Amino acid sequence: MxxxxxxxxxxxxxxxxxxxxxxxxxxxxxxxxxxxxxxxxxxxxxxxxxxxxxxxxxxxxxxxxxxxxxxxxxxxxxxxxxxxxxxxxxxxxxxxxxxxxxxxxxxxxxxxxxxxxPTEEDRVELTPLLKTAEYLKPQIRALIRAYEDAFGTHDPAAISEFYTDDADIVVRNSPVIHGRPAILEWWRAYFSELRPQSLDRIRWFESMRTILIIDEVRMIAPDVALVNITATAAARQADSEPSPVRYARATWVLVREDGEWLIAALRVLPSEEDRIIRAESR
Structure with a gap:
């Protein structure tokens, strides 16, 4: 093949x-x-x-x-x-x-x-957009809502429970992360790196909200589904200025085990507005 x-x-x-x-x-x-x-x-x-x-x-x-x-x-x-x-x-x-x-x-x-x-050696420049979720038309399913809520707690243990034992994830130019224990550690490092030190920035970080919008759900087999998602993330602003929203595209492959849908593979891709700077061009 x-x-x-x-x-x-x-x-x-x-x-x-x-x-x-x-x-x-x-x-x-x-x-x-x-x-x-x-x-x-x-x-x-x-x-x-x-x-x-x-x-x-x-x-x-x-x-x-x-x-x-x-x-x-x-x-x-x-x-x-x-x-x-x-x-x-x-x-x-x-x-x-x-x-x-x-x-x-x-x-x-x-x-x-x-x-x-992108490869792990490439660099991805994220482009904030002044878009809000009101312009999107979500049809949030129960699993996506629960994952969104868990993500909002910034709790790696809660997030990792949504994955199969042998799941893998790639987030933009990250390495491939295999297995639930490794996924737990990756999310732990991810949130630790994001978390700021100053009190004002901690409040901002804790107010940050991720919204997952289902673009498509497609059944691949009776117990396998592919879900395309638009993800947005923003935090509350103290002033009246609109908050820039980060935008990403994600694909989830779900499998049903013992009647429960779990994530077997998660891929987060750059948005069309982001820049991919190839390693060989730097």
Whole structure:
């Protein structure tokens, strides 16, 4: 399978690459707009290949496959593109990471969702926006509401309870964090780093509120669901000025275990307004 994907990618044929995706798949790569459905995904790859040198070639490093159900699986990949141009000059290497969610349909494995995110060496510049949640139209499900409430307490232990034992997470350019104990420690470090020292800033930090808005819920299998989320975060301001809101895009893969929905994989991607500064360009 991986050899076929690599071979098709190296033809720079968007239709050949899009054929690996299911009809209802979606694609989000870095800070680029999301593509929904095979036709939009084909168009996205067409625009991508138009920006690449014809000689650019792909290599893949694929993590072990993690089965979420008999007909659903998830993998993490590391990609490098490079090669030599027509003059024999070496092309600059470009590295990326991704998560691919697969579903088997009539004995064919197809990609239901693909997410690409920066490497750990890249830097992401977040862009605050003067948007508020009133302009969004949330349909918050019970699990999302409960997670949102737990996140608002800044309690890593409470947050980690929402994950499966073998879950993994990637938050923008963070490393891949595997397993609930490691996820607990990562959130503990995350909130510790955010927490300010001065009293005024502590009050500001404690007033910070994250709102999770469900953009889409898609059933991949009877006990596997994909949820696309818009996340906003802001704190109360003492004056009347509007508070800048940080905006992110997230994808959750949920599995149902013993009747309870848990997070098997969480990916937070930069927003379209954020900047990704490639490690090789610095």
């Amino acid at each position: 991986w050899k076929r994907i690599k071979a098709r990618w190296n033809t720079h044929d968007p239709s050949a690459v899009a054929a690996f995706f299911s009809e209802d798949a979606d694609l989000v790569m870095g800070n680029l707009p999301a593509a929904h459905g095979r036709q939009e995904i084909r168009d996205s790859w067409q625009a991508y290949f138009a920006r690449q040198e014809p000689e650019r070639r792909l290599t893949l490093e694929v993590s072990p496959v993690r089965f979420l159900a008999a007909d659903a699986a998830i993998i993490n990949v590391a990609t490098t593109t490079g090669g030599r141009d027509r003059q024999g000059q070496e092309l600059p290497a470009r590295k990326f990471r991704g998560t691919w969610l697969w579903y088997r349909q009539s004995n064919d494995w197809l990609i239901s969702a693909m997410r690409g995110f």
